[in-house]
Amino acid sequence: MIRNRKHSNQLEKYVLTPQRQLILELIRKSCGPIDVKKLYQLTSKKDESVSLATIYRSLTLFKKVGLIDEHRLGKQGCCYELKQSLEHQHMLCKGCGKVSDFESPLITELIKAIQDKQGFTIEKVELCLQGTCKECQDSNKSVAEKELKNE
Amino acid sequence: MIRNRKHSNQLEKYVLTPQRQLILELIRKSCGPIDVKKLYQLTSKKDESVSLATIYRSLTLFKKVGLIDEHRLGKQGCCYELKQSLEHQHMLCKGCGKVSDFESPLITELIKAIQDKQGFTIEKVELCLQGTCKECQDSNKSVAEKELKNE
DNA sequence: ATTAATGCAAAGCCTTTGCACCGGA
C-alpha cells in the first residue's frame, strides 16, 4: 500500500497491484534509467497482459508519490529511475547511446549560487551532459557513425 | 547564404530564403528561448503562408549549421534560441511557466571535473532548473495553482 | 534545365484518455 498526503491532509490510498509491483521491481532491478519501451518489453516477458496504458499510469503514480524520477534524455521519450538526490545526474554518449550516472557536489554549489543570486527556489535539477564516453573515444566508434550519417 | 563543411571538405550551400530569414529573425528578436508554436504564430502574422513543416525544417537546418541551440524544457516540445555558451543555461518556473536564463562559471568547473574523473568528452550541456521564481513566490501563485490541480 | 525549398496532407512516435469490465474491500 502506497500512501500520499492530499493537500487537505486526507490520506490517499493506492493499492500495490501485481502490475505496479512488477513495474516497480523492474525499475529497481534496472541499472540506471529505463525507458517505457524497455519496461514494456520486460513486463511483457513476465506478464503478457500488462498494457502500455498501465505502465504509463503506474509511472505517473510513482512520480506523484515520489518513488521515482523522470528524465528526458534523448530527443523524444523519457526514462525513469528510483528517486535520487539532486546531485545524481546523467551523461548520454552520442556514440553508443549509453546513459551513465555521475554525482558531483558542485551541483549543490551551483544551486546555492543561483538561489542566492536570482531568488529562484529550485526544486528539481535536470542536467544531461552529452558527449563521447571513454570506450567510444578509444574505438573511434562515434566518428565512424557520424561519417555514415553524413553520407 | 549559409555554408557548412561536409565531412569530405566539400562546401554545402544553403539558401537564406525569405521564410528562413523570417524565422531566424524572429528567433533573434525573441528574448530567450522560443517554441515552435509561438514561432508559428509569429511567422503567420508576417506571412500567412509559412507552413509548420518549413519551420521544423528550418530549425533542423539552423541546428545543423550551428546557428541555434535546441532545448527541451517542459514535458513535451522543444524550444530554440541563438547558439549560446555551455555556461548559458535555463530555469523554468513551475508557477508561471516563464523560462529565464542564467550563467555560471561553476558549470565549466563541473564539466572539467567530470571529464577528468570519467574520461567522458562533453560536447553539450543541458541543464534545466525547475522551481519557483521570485515573483511567484511573492504572489504565492504557484501554491494556488498546485491546490487547484489537486482537487 | 536542374536542383533546392516549400506547402499540404498523411503518417509516425510517444503519451493520455474514455469506456467497459473486473476484482478486492
Next chain:
DNA sequence: TCCGGTGCAAAGGCTTTGCATTAAT
C-alpha cells in the same frame, strides 16, 4: 455494493516525411 485499477482502442500533441509544385540559378 462500491470504487479503484486494468486493457483496449481511440484520440492528442509534437514532429517528420512523401509528393507535387514552385522558385531560383
